[in-house]
Amino acid sequence: MLSAFLKRLLFTRQFFIINGKVEVLNVQLVMLPPDVIFEIQNLDEKKSYDIGKKIAHDNMRLFAKKLGTSSEGILKDIQDIYETFGLGAMQIADLDQSKKRAIIRIKDSPTANLYLEKNKKKSSKAICIFISAFLAGTFSFLFNTSVDSVEKNCLAQGKDYCEFIIQSKQSKKIEKIKKA
Template sequence: MKSENLYPKDVFGSFSIRDRIIAEFAIKANFINVSDGIKDISNVLSKHKLDILDLILTSMGSSQFFIAIVDCSRIEGELEKAIKDIENINGVNEVKYATKKLKEKLVDRFTIPTFGGGRFEALILGKDEFSQVLTEIKKSYGSGGEAFIYMIGFKLGSVCGEKYKPEMLTAEFIREDVLIFQAFGWGIPEIRYLDIKKPKIVIRFHKLFESSFVSERKTEPNCYFFKGFTTGLFSKFFKKDLSVVEVKCIAKGDPYCEFIIEAK
């Protein structure tokens, strides 16, 4: 899928905005009908002229956790009254709130990032920042730095492959699972060839993070971390040693990065 057709999915950690009064609401609930619960919360916010800027819902079992960033600039009455009205909604168990302490942003103080419906805790990094760190390591340590970065990627991919490998590996699983890279912001995948019996996979990545932010044009493929990661990941999926070769790279001036994954 083209990047212009993809929607942004904000992972709230801090909300940057100046010269407006904003607050974070953290709500724990056990709504029988979650849609009705969302409507009830929205009605209270609307009643008090609190404008929603960001809203995240996580469901775990019978519990729901809402994080709302609201603009209080038009509020009618006291903020505490709005909080009380939310607490009185049937199914709401707890409400926490905080207002912006810094002029330029509000920092989340009530949550930790997760994925998989709250089952797995996540670490969030800016991909331009991570890419810059990898670039500096390669620049400072040359081929030794490249080998080190590859090994970090390989070990991480092996851990993930062991953790998330399917009971039965199918072509459909591979086609769906590579979308994880897109969902987690690594890049936008496009499978060009797939044969799980050989095995052989050709994957093209648009906007792959490791090379998308490189300022100096390279003469050789640049994605050592990602090559290591895919080697470890797919070796665990296929239960055999695979090799990964990067044949096209954004850092070289190609419009995308492309990898050939196959048995050694």
């Protein structure tokens, strides 16, 4: 089965898998097992986060360009685009464009599923570093400013979904001052 978004792209010849090539919106993608992300993020969490954030940012810019839209215009397609990467289903629980803050829920994180499968027990901490990085990069593009993502709840901890708080370092500081 294909999502409505991919069906639309298929119809307009902007999605295909042929001759060893996977293309979405004329952007080449690679299908790999989630183990690749899982093992790489475990090698170096900080580096994986930084690289993942940059890659997501640059790819969202590319997708926006292909769709002929701005960072704001791409917002309505962001869930669909995100889901073509196979990184789980995205739900926007909260979004404040003026404060450049968002709460994102990801259902069925492939890295969390893999963790549970490999360890046969729950994790004591959130483990979806690459997804966190991917969201940070995506929303940095959407908000036109660098934001970071912190995973507050994770499927690997036995929660129903993974939840990420996305905000800039600046707004985090303001929040701390307000709380103090």
